[in-house]
Amino acid sequence: MRPARVLFVLVPKLHLLDLAGPAQVFSTANDLGYGYEVSYVAESDEVMTAQGVPLRTQVAWPELEPGDLVLVPGWRSPRLSPEPPIGPAIRQRLRDHHASGGTVASVCSGADALGWAGLLDGRRFTTHHDLTDELADRYPRATIVRDVLYVEDDRVITSAGIASGIDLALHLVAIDHGALAAARVAREMVVYARRNGDELQESAMLRHRGHLNDLAHRVQDVIDTQYADRLPLAELAGRIGVSERTLTRIFTTATGLTPLRYQQLLRLERAEHLIGHGATIESAARTVGFEDARMLRRLRSRTPVQT
Template sequence: MNRVVFFLVPGIHILDLAGPAQAFFEAGFFGHPYELRYVAERAEVPTAQGVPVHAGTSWPDDLGADDLIVVPGWHVRSLAESPPVAAENLDVLRAHHARGGTVASVCAGADLLGRAGLLDGRRCTSHHDVQEELARRHPKAVVVRDVLFTSDDRVVTSAGIASGIDLALHLLAARHGPALAAQVARDMVVYARRNGHEPQASAMLRHRAHLDDVVHRVQDLLDADFARPLPLPELAAHAGVSERTLTRLFARATGGLTPLRYQQALRVERAEHLIAHGATVDAAARSVGFEDARMLRKLRARSSDPS
């Protein structure tokens, strides 16, 4: 996703647009800049909140598979009252997906993806007020109720309003890894979560659902450099607090973990990935910073023990 193109329709919710746009903008501060573009059928687009938004009226000629199209939602009492959209713009959505691109929506924007035929046979969601109507209007879609977002074959849909931020963080994590998504979330002062009704897939995100800046700074260091020894005194100095204070704050923010246990979770998670892709246990252990495979085997056994 080198470029993110937002397709705007009249009556859009400002936060449906601004939330994801801010997340992709913030990614640039961490070494992953995105070009943000705004396209609409008319140059001035009214918003539900009364602030007009200006956009271009033509799509980029060189949209590629690495680019993302996002359709923010709009304010209507019923999806049947949604603004009309020209057939050629629906064609752009279909063609972009057919070329391998990703298409996403926030809130009522899912209806536009449905009109383009992109929801047929795929899991999707929308704001809870219009989920049932979305299912009626697009009977071939698999509408998932009451989740923050869904992702199915490069069609990504989110619930309503602020969930567009969760959608953007998910896409950033999928593209650049959960550490980048966590950094963006921290900068935006939001929780780094994936889906409120599904378990976190990554230790980085699973233990980032807090707003403690001291702990985030330490986690940033651990996330980026978990393969080397990072003793508690070094971590405390990095955060500018005492070892005792860091231990207390870290445990409170992460549900009882010490920095060492968090680092071990990151190592095991990375080792599991390497093993799943053909590495031996010994090679994976060395790659993530263990002197030999004994500690890795012990920690893997501990994580798989249901007790």
């Protein structure tokens, strides 16, 4: 299979970070082997950014498939123009891609471009806090969601602005390749692996990756990939090259959990997924590494799960 394409649609006076943040996420993910191809189009072959850096790009659109993503970064907009930020041809391209099963997304004022394309109507969306009232008035058939990082509704994904494009992109990597992939990309970029859009945080892999301690991340990498195996503390400490006491202290300080408790949470999450798809408690317990179902039943009885 060819890599999934991420196509950025560049608008004059775009904010560099609106573009560079998510572009770096997908580029880093590709470097780590997750298969993304990043490309850029605009209505002219040169676009001036709000920060004064000119960008060279392409006018011709590549062939897109349903698995591809089209993303519109935001632009400098204290007030939105009464005129559409993109022409009719690009608006039609956005509509066609979504209609064919593709995903479209925006950062900050990029939501206005999706609105002009008719893709916000009947859907929930978000944008930068300075623009929420204006866009709510402009698109009364859509529902604005305030004070969140991003909103996903029927393959139309909007984010709040500027750095939230990174959170949006990490979320999409997690959807495509799993929470561990998003955590690896975030660690490589030295950013927090946040996934807090308008939904509750669901993944322990990401929920406990919001730190910058390299040793703890290395231990998590081991546990994330081998959570179903028996991982004695002495073995983990030996892999990292520290004492068991040091490992426990550093890991607990960084994540709020002991290594064993973190592994149990990963096992519990996977077991709940299996049970939700028809597995028995006994088979789910064996699959995730418990010798029998008693420990799984005890963990499931904690409501909510204590972390």
